[in-house]
Amino acid sequence: MKDVLSVSSYDPSSRIQEGNRFLLGNGHLGYRGTIEEEGAESMTGYNLVGVYDRFQDKWRESINLPNPLSLKTFVDGKEEDATSVAPSAHKASLHQSQEIFARLSSFPHYLISSQRFLSFCQDNLLACKISVCVTREGDFSFQYGLDLDIYDINGPHFKEKKVTRYEDFLLFEGVTNEGKHLYEAVAYESSLPKESQGESRFESKARMEKGEVFELTVYSLVFEGEEDFAEEILAVKKAGFERLKEDHLNIFSPLYEHAKVRLHGDEEGEAEGNYSIYMLLILGDANRPRSIAARGVSGQTYKGAVFWDSEIFLLPFFCLQRPEVARNLVKYRILTLEGAKAKAKEYGYEGAFFAWESQEDGRDACSKWNVTDWRTGKPIRTYFNEKQIHISADVAYAYENYEKLTGDQSLLSEGGDELLAEIAKFFLSYATYRDGQYHLDDVIGPDEYHERVNDNAFTNYMAAHALRFVIKKLSPLGKYKDLVDRISSFLEAFYLPQPNEDGVIEQFEGYFQKEDATVDEVRSRLQDPKQYWGGKDGPATPTKVIKQADVVAMLALLEGEFPLSVKKANYDYYFPKTEHGSSLSSSMYSLLASRIGEKEYAYSMYRKSSSVDLYGPQKLFAGGIYIGGSHPASEGGAYLSLLYGWGGFSIEEEGFRLSPALPEEVRGMELSILFRKKRYRIRIEKEDNNGGYSTEIKEEKA
Numbered sequence: 001m002k003d004v005l006s007v008s009s010y011d012p013s014s015r016i017q018e019g020n021r022f023l024l025g026n027g028h029l030g031y032r033g034t035i036e037e038e039g040a041e042s043m044t045g046y047n048l049v050g051v052y053d054r055f056q057d058k059w060r061e062s063i064n065l066p067n068p069l070s071l072k073t074f075v076d077g078k079e080e081d082a083t084s085v086a087p088s089a090h091k092a093s094l095h096q097s098q099e100i101f102a103r104l105s106s107f108p109h110y111l112i113s114s115q116r117f118l119s120f121c122q123d124n125l126l127a128c129k130i131s132v133c134v135t136r137e138g139d140f141s142f143q144y145g146l147d148l149d150i151y152d153i154n155g156p157h158f159k160e161k162k163v164t165r166y167e168d169f170l171l172f173e174g175v176t177n178e179g180k181h182l183y184e185a186v187a188y189e190s191s192l193p194k195e196s197q198g199e200s201r202f203e204s205k206a207r208m209e210k211g212e213v214f215e216l217t218v219y220s221l222v223f224e225g226e227e228d229f230a231e232e233i234l235a236v237k238k239a240g241f242e243r244l245k246e247d248h249l250n251i252f253s254p255l256y257e258h259a260k261v262r263l264h265g266d267e268e269g270e271a272e273g274n275y276s277i278y279m280l281l282i283l284g285d286a287n288r289p290r291s292i293a294a295r296g297v298s299g300q301t302y303k304g305a306v307f308w309d310s311e312i313f314l315l316p317f318f319c320l321q322r323p324e325v326a327r328n329l330v331k332y333r334i335l336t337l338e339g340a341k342a343k344a345k346e347y348g349y350e351g352a353f354f355a356w357e358s359q360e361d362g363r364d365a366c367s368k369w370n371v372t373d374w375r376t377g378k379p380i381r382t383y384f385n386e387k388q389i390h391i392s393a394d395v396a397y398a399y400e401n402y403e404k405l406t407g408d409q410s411l412l413s414e415g416g417d418e419l420l421a422e423i424a425k426f427f428l429s430y431a432t433y434r435d436g437q438y439h440l441d442d443v444i445g446p447d448e449y450h451e452r453v454n455d456n457a458f459t460n461y462m463a464a465h466a467l468r469f470v471i472k473k474l475s476p477l478g479k480y481k482d483l484v485d486r487i488s489s490f491l492e493a494f495y496l497p498q499p500n501e502d503g504v505i506e507q508f509e510g511y512f513q514k515e516d517a518t519v520d521e522v523r524s525r526l527q528d529p530k531q532y533w534g535g536k537d538g539p540a541t542p543t544k545v546i547k548q549a550d551v552v553a554m555l556a557l558l559e560g561e562f563p564l565s566v567k568k569a570n571y572d573y574y575f576p577k578t579e580h581g582s583s584l585s586s587s588m589y590s591l592l593a594s595r596i597g598e599k600e601y602a603y604s605m606y607r608k609s610s611s612v613d614l615y616g617p618q619k620l621f622a623g624g625i626y627i628g629g630s631h632p633a634s635e636g637g638a639y640l641s642l643l644y645g646w647g648g649f650s651i652e653e654e655g656f657r658l659s660p661a662l663p664e665e666v667r668g669m670e671l672s673i674l675f676r677k678k679r680y681r682i683r684i685e686k687e688d689n690n691g692g693y694s695t696e697i698k699e700e701k702a
């Protein structure tokens with residue numbers, strides 16, 4: 001069936017990957033795709049977005065809550081479920097058009113099925129319905145409740161855990177190490193009488209005959225403060241699972257139906273594209289001014305923090321599908337401006353230097369030691385947070401993109417003007433004046449392997465673009481006149497690396513002098529698979545081998561600013577030097593490949609980007625640190641590859657236009673977008689094999 005991802009066997013060795021692949025989310029909560037009998041060892045995770053905590057001196061990260069769906073089944077005194085007996089049949093399915101996870105497994109004495117969803121109607125609600133049908137008589141004991149053994153990367157995060165039993169529900173109250181009180185009210189409706197078992201669990205037991213059924217429905221509500229828990233939980237119980245599901249589907253299904261893409265002639269590419277779209281939709285929070293973590297709602301990797309991924313790779317999708325979420329992404333940066341100003345000040349600059357790994361108030365969660373030495377296990381000093389200054393330009397780029405795609409200019413009077421002014425001040429104060437020009441020295445571009453370089457092309461061009469945008473927005477507001485004048489004269493003397501005689505733009509000052517090694521050569525120099533490629537001593541550092549799209553990303557994002565010949569020259573030059581060590585890389589290559597007529601790469605790089613969470617990467621641990629989880633930026637990038645790349649979508653003053661470049665494998669593409677409050681259905685069909693297309697843009701009811 002389409003729009004359903006499924007597996008037909010239970011593989012104990014792929015529990016962590018399946019947790020990611022079968023993920024549920026509603027922007028506020030995430031629930032990993034594990035099954036009821038699994039626990040912390042399978043990385044079962046009930047992730048709360050936007051609340052962080054630090055345990056001792058470990059990395060501050062987002063919170064996982066106690067798992068309310070824990071169920072263990074015993075028959076004749078022996079445990080009988082997937083953690084103890086291999087099921088004779090097993091199927092797990094993710095219904096993408098519904099945001100519903102379902103499983104069906106058969107064991108010697110019973111068949112179990114369940115379905116669950118995180119509600120899009122009430123975003124603090126997780127609901128699950130479990131049904132056990134007895135296939136051979138026996139003494140059954142079902143033990144269920146809250147699992148207080150929580151999987152954490154850098155936890156534990158609850159210094160106090162208390163469970164109170166009320167008549168209709170259990171109330172978990174957790175106090176984090178930072179003193180935040182979180183609550184989870186959980187109701188269990190069971191078809192058999194239940195007895196208390198320990199502090200947070202129940203047991204229902206009976207001698208059951210073949211054909212008898214045990215049913216359990218679980219409702220979990222999460223709160224960040226005290227509320228009338230009883231009233232809230234009674235309301236969901238009263239509504240019941242089916243009604244709650246219907247309310248949820250009424251919101252989620254149309255979102256998915258509108259967002260999904262059709263690729264005529266390419267079923268696999270279409271399925272991966274729609275999986276990516278699903279993985280994006282589950283991340284958007286329309287209700288709170290929050291952004292999206294680099295690993296979405298899949299857990300605590302990268303500390304649950306927000307990176308440039310949101311601004312560059314995710315924002316366009318949300319502008320075109322859920323503008324209210326996109327607005328929150330931009331608003332988040334406005335609300336964290338004080339944190340960005342404090343960071344700039346800390347390093348001796350003016351204005352706003354945004355956090356490289358941003359948490360709730362804009363504080364930078366990025367450690368100075370992000371990777372470990374493979375020999376000694378000791379941390380290696382990295383400069384990601386101090387030197388990746390392009391983040392501030394990316395924020396301005398996203399602001400501009402939001403306005404262009406949604407037509408909404410209202411953020412300017414809600415702090416947007418200050419945001420832009422502070423970004424400009426930052427670059428002005430960061431720049432060094434030498435040889436009659438301003439330079440951005442000692443930075444890191446998207447290619448993190450080469451640290452502390454001067455005049456990274458990506459950074460300089462993105463900063464120049466941001467500064468021009470700031471002038472455009474702030475000029476009409478009289479109070480910024482002095483700043484606007486300063487920016488204008490700065491831009492006149494701002495150094496922007498120009499293409500050489502071959503049309504190639506040097507990634508940073510001195511890059512052309514680096515050793516001309518291939519990616520494979522550098523790989524062969526690794527002394528250990530876990531060795532870090534970049535930084536001070538990495539094997540890529542003295543070479544031209546780069547981690548991810550850098551100049552290419554710049555050409556893809558600022559495409560109107562460069563001629564075709566420069567795009568081509570740089571694509572050819574940088575492609576063989578790119579390791580694609582980050583999942584952010586391939587979509588940028590796909591985008592640029594579409595623009596320069598490299599359709600084969602436009603296709604293969606899209607497939608790579610859209611399938612990351614389906615088939616790879618399999619790199620789950622780096623030196624003992626879990627780095628897995630979902631890859632939203634890759635999925636957002638896949639969407640960009642389709643619309644902007646294959647569709648040739650570009651924005652003009654009055655609207656948008658399409659210049660299609662469909663790859664060989666695809667006969668036609670259909671999708672719909674919300675552009676400046678209007679919904680359009682786009683249909684592109686190949687007319688012949690000589691590059692002719694018929695394109696239809698139809699306005700639909702928004």
Ligand code: BGC
Nearest residue numbers: 294307308309448582584633
């Ligand atoms: C990439 C960054 C990215 C981060 C989070 C890193 O590996 O190099 O560009 O922002 O992952 O996705």
